[in-house]
Amino acid sequence: xxxxxxxxxxxxxEVLRHKDLRQSLYDAGxxxxxxxxxxxxxDAHRLRRVLEFRVFRRDFFHRYENTVFPRTMAExxxxxxxxxxxxxxxxxxxxxxxxxxxFAGIDRxxxxxxxxxxxxxxxxxxSEGATLVHSTRNKADVEVEVRAALAELETxxxxxxxxxxxxxxxxxxxxxxxxxxxxxxxxxxxxxxxDKMLLPPDLLVREMAFYLQAGSHSTANSIAHAFHxxxxxxxxxxxxxxxxxxxxxxxxxxxxxSFRLHPASPVAWRxxxxxxxxxxxxxxxxxxxxxxxxxxxxxxxxFGTDADRFNPHRxxxxxxxxxxxxxxxxxxxxxxxxxxxxxxPGDGADPATHQFGIVTRLLAELRDRGxxxxxxxxxxxxxxxxxxxxxxxxxxxxxx
Ligand code: HEM
Numbered sequence: 218x219x220x221x222x223x224x225x226x227x228x229x230x231e232v233l234r235h236k237d238l239r240q241s242l243y244d245a246g247x248x249x250x251x252x253x254x255x256x257x258x259x260d261a262h263r264l265r266r267v268l269e270f271r272v273f274r275r276d277f278f279h280r281y282e283n284t285v286f287p288r289t290m291a292e293x294x295x296x297x298x299x300x301x302x303x304x305x306x307x308x309x310x311x312x313x314x315x316x317x318x319x320f321a322g323i324d325r326x327x328x329x330x331x332x333x334x335x336x337x338x339x340x341x342x343x344s345e346g347a348t349l350v351h352s353t354r355n356k357a358d359v360e361v362e363v364r365a366a367l368a369e370l371e372t373x374x375x376x377x378x379x380x381x382x383x384x385x386x387x388x389x390x391x392x393x394x395x396x397x398x399x400x401x402x403x404x405x406x407x408x409x410x411x412d413k414m415l416l417p418p419d420l421l422v423r424e425m426a427f428y429l430q431a432g433s434h435s436t437a438n439s440i441a442h443a444f445h446x447x448x449x450x451x452x453x454x455x456x457x458x459x460x461x462x463x464x465x466x467x468x469x470x471x472x473x474x475s476f477r478l479h480p481a482s483p484v485a486w487r488x489x490x491x492x493x494x495x496x497x498x499x500x501x502x503x504x505x506x507x508x509x510x511x512x513x514x515x516x517x518x519x520f521g522t523d524a525d526r527f528n529p530h531r532x533x534x535x536x537x538x539x540x541x542x543x544x545x546x547x548x549x550x551x552x553x554x555x556x557x558x559x560x561x562p563g564d565g566a567d568p569a570t571h572q573f574g575i576v577t578r579l580l581a582e583l584r585d586r587g588x589x590x591x592x593x594x595x596x597x598x599x600x601x602x603x604x605x606x607x608x609x610x611x612x613x614x615x616x617x
Contacts, residue, residue, distance in 0.1 A: 218503045221495065224512035226519050226541065228496040232508050234547035235495070238487035241505065245350040248360045249343055249367065252420055253427040255549060258490065261414075262548060268410050269403050272320060273552040277401060279572050281319075281556070286575060289315050290582060298586055298614055305444060305588070305610035309437035309579070314340055316575065317432030320553075321425050322404025323370075324378045335373065336429075342366040343430035350486075370429075371422045379421075382408050403428060435481035436557055439576055441596075441607040443475035444583065446527045448590055457529075461584070465568035468584075469559060469577045471529040476540035476558060476576075477520070478527060479605070483511040485545065514541035587615035 223232045232238065239258040243250035250256050254265050293312040297303035314337055318325060325332050346363035349356055382405050388394045399405055404425065407416060416424070450471070451458060460467050487506040492499060500506065515524040519537055533539050540558060544551035559574025573581075590596065594611035 218505065219500070220505045220507060221498070221500055222507045222509060223496065224509040224516075226513045226516040226537070229508045229510065229513035229542055230546055231496055232487065232506060233485060233542070233545060233549075235487070235493065236548065237490050237493045238506060239490050240486070240549060241488040242350060242482070242484070242486035243347060245356070246347045248349075248363045249346040249423055249426050249430075251423065253424050255427065255431065264414060266548075266552075268406050268413070270552060271406055272401055272403050273556070275555055275560070275572070278556045282559075282572060282575060282578060285319065286316065286578065289319075290579065294582065294586070301615075302591060302611065302613050305583075305612050306437060306441050306607060309440040310337060310340070310433060312579065313433040313436040313440070313575075314429065316436070316556075317429050320402055320432065320556075321428035322378055322382065322400060322402030323374050323425060323429065324381060325374075326377065335369075339366045339370050339426075340429050340433050343426045344434040347427070347430055347434075367419075367422050367426055370426055371418075375422060375425055378404060379408065432553055436553075436576065438481055438606045439472075439476060439479065439557065440579055441610050442479040443472050443576060443580055444588070444610070444612075445590075445596070445607070446475040446478070447471050447580065450527055450529065466562050466566065466571070467529065468581055469562070469573050470539070472574070472577045472580065473539035473558065473561075474527055474529045474531060476543045477514045478525075480510040480514060480541070480543040483605070484509055510542045510545075514543065583612075583614075588612045589614075 223229050236259075240256045243256050254262065254269060257265060290312055293308065293315065297308050311333060314333070315325070318336065323336070325336065342362050343366060345352060345354075345359055346366075349359055352359060382400060385394065385399055386405070386409055389396070389399055399409075404421075407421065407424070447468075451461075457467070485508040487508065489500050489502050489504060489506070492501045495506070514520070517524045520533065520541070521531065531539075538544075539561060544554040544558065555572065555574070557575050559572045559577060562571055589612060591611040591613050594609075596610040597608045599606040599608035
């Protein structure tokens with residue numbers, strides 16, 4: 218067996234688009250990731266992706282970003298602002314957990330802090346299970362915890378969420394309610410199309426758990442990275458404060474640049490399902506393919522000689538997206554990309570109708586509320602993982 222590394226942007230893109238390479242990064246995290254969308258391959262993947270994609274259309278994101286999300290953000294932020302100091306990651310996890318629960322289809326009927334705490338603890342456990350390959354803890358211990366968390370998700374949240382949707386679907390099928398009365402989420406789509414695919418109950422629980430962690434973990438970390446990058450940039454380039462005030466698209470550029478430097482998953486892994494020809498040679502099912510997204514996003518040919526530095530003025534030529542390969546490419550391209558990143562503004566884009574993405578919206582709100590690093594409590598790195606993420610990020614704010 219050989220391990221083949223691909224770290225230029227061109228090679229990494231080609232490998233990620235290859236149809237005969239299956240996902241393998243989550244083989245170690247099978248306790249939660251077995252047969253969820255991200256680990257499926259070929260026709261089975263296409264069938265489920267086409268169905269679930271219905272929830273991730275741009276028009277729906279636009280509505281969500283402008284109507285549902287501002288309320289969720291304000292509700293979540295209020296107690297943090299009242300305190301005048303808070304942990305940015307704690308806030309980011311809470312708000313993005315609600316966001317991904319909305320898209321997955323997990324109801325939170327109580328909407329109490331206790332309910333949020335419970336769901337958050339489950340999501341942390343699912344994230345650890347999914348990224349077991351990068352965990353520094355005993356893997357068997359983590360698996361026991363993940364199985365218990367999946368059972369808790371099912372009894373305390375999923376059973377009621379399924380029952381409510383099945384009831385609505387039955388009424389819809391009898392013609393008593395219209396399409397618009399059905400929830401717009403992945404769970405509803407899956408229950409509505411049960412006849413088209415085999416989705417046993419244990420897999421449905423894993424699919425929901427996968428969504429909760431896929432959306433919240435990556436988004437929360439991206440918020441903390443973008444906040445930090447912006448703080449450091451403005452400390453060295455105070456002249457850009459004015460640009461932030463006057464150019465509504467500049468903050469989104471900063472977020473794109475931060476996405477590029479900190480892909481949520483620094484590598485993607487693939488395994489050939491048959492003998493394949495790849496840049497630089499051939500491979501077969503005994504070989505492990507490592508796509509280095511972190512390195513590809515710092516490829517100097519595309520991003521310039523200062524590619525490993527944060528520079529929101531960087532000129533990145535089309536068709537390369539300003540976030541590089543952070544949301545992947547090819548068959549597994551992230552379904553949440555436009556939701557989190559928004560749309561790249563074209564010439565003459567109108568800020569009143571532009572889709573900025575959830576991360577930019579959150580950073581704008583934090584800036585408006587005077588959020589800044591707490592000088593007495595510097596941020597710390599995330600423990601128990603080799604991934605370069607923040608573990609705590611204390612900030613001060615204006616207050617409510
Ligand atoms: C900044 C935030 C995010 C980043 C950096 C990110 C990154 C990624 C990447 C790199 C992949 C592809 C992995 C691979 O090819 O091996 C992916 C897939 C996926 N992402 Fe995201 N993601 C983010 C947010 C979200 C959100 C908010 C959601 C949902 C609400 C989401 C849902 C998904 C799904 C469902 C897939 C699997 C697609 C498939 O296999 O067909 N992501 N994401």
